[in-house]
Amino acid sequence: MELPENNGYNKRTQKDYSLSFKLQLVAEIEQGFLTKSQAKTKYGIQGDSTVTKWLKKYGNFDWEDRTFYPMSKTPEQKILELEAKIKLLEKQKARAEHLAERADKKVIIFDMLVDMAEKEYDIEIRKNYKPELSTASKKNKKKQ
Template identity: 85%
Template sequence: MKTSANTGNPKRTQKDYSLPFKLQLVAEIEHGLLTKSQAKLKYGIQGDSTVTKWLQKYGNFDWENQAHTTMSKTPEQKILELEAKVKLLEKQKARAEHLAERADKKVIIFDMLVDMAEKEYDIQIRKNYTPELSKASKKNKKRL
């Protein structure tokens, strides 16, 4: 895939666009998140009429009567949309699980390092706070 010199976005060919990608782009435009020209720039789409054709083919706008209607999608389109959503959610779930596991490992390592430092230098790093407010907090509370 080549990159465009003026935008830095990758130039795409027609075979690069999957159906879930087209449906996502159409949904973004129909929900008012992007205009056609913004979508073209954001995703590196070269053809001037490509986005318009996708809107005509997959969108809910009635191009013959120039009015919005809720056209029912074919079962195949619905299945493809749902499959794309499932894949996206699975990716998000896997990423969240990975980040949670990584955070747990960091906590364990940090605790081990603090334990080692306390033993090595014979100092108490962790603070044992009592339920009472500290003197500084009491002073601040009285001022208010």
């Protein structure tokens, strides 16, 4: 009975790798000589997460914190974004001016209607307060 050929591929376990090997592999990856997948292929490491576990355990980088740092934008991209913001702000300004103009027109129309109602029905709708003190304030002053 013949044994199947391995074609240079030996099945290994975590226990087969020495600490010095793991540290060397981690150093190679952190120095940028290899990626995780290249190291896995080069050294015949089978598990998908084996190298990642070694990086977390023995590496100098914080492999747990995977915060996203967006790439810096080119000046052309920044200009396009700023132009889009300018257009948006111009639209918002025009809308605000339109609403302010409508509000002013409403106030004028309301004043005209109140004037017409006062003349038509001969009553005072608007209250005309004089800058004198109110009666409650006058009583408080006399008590002191």
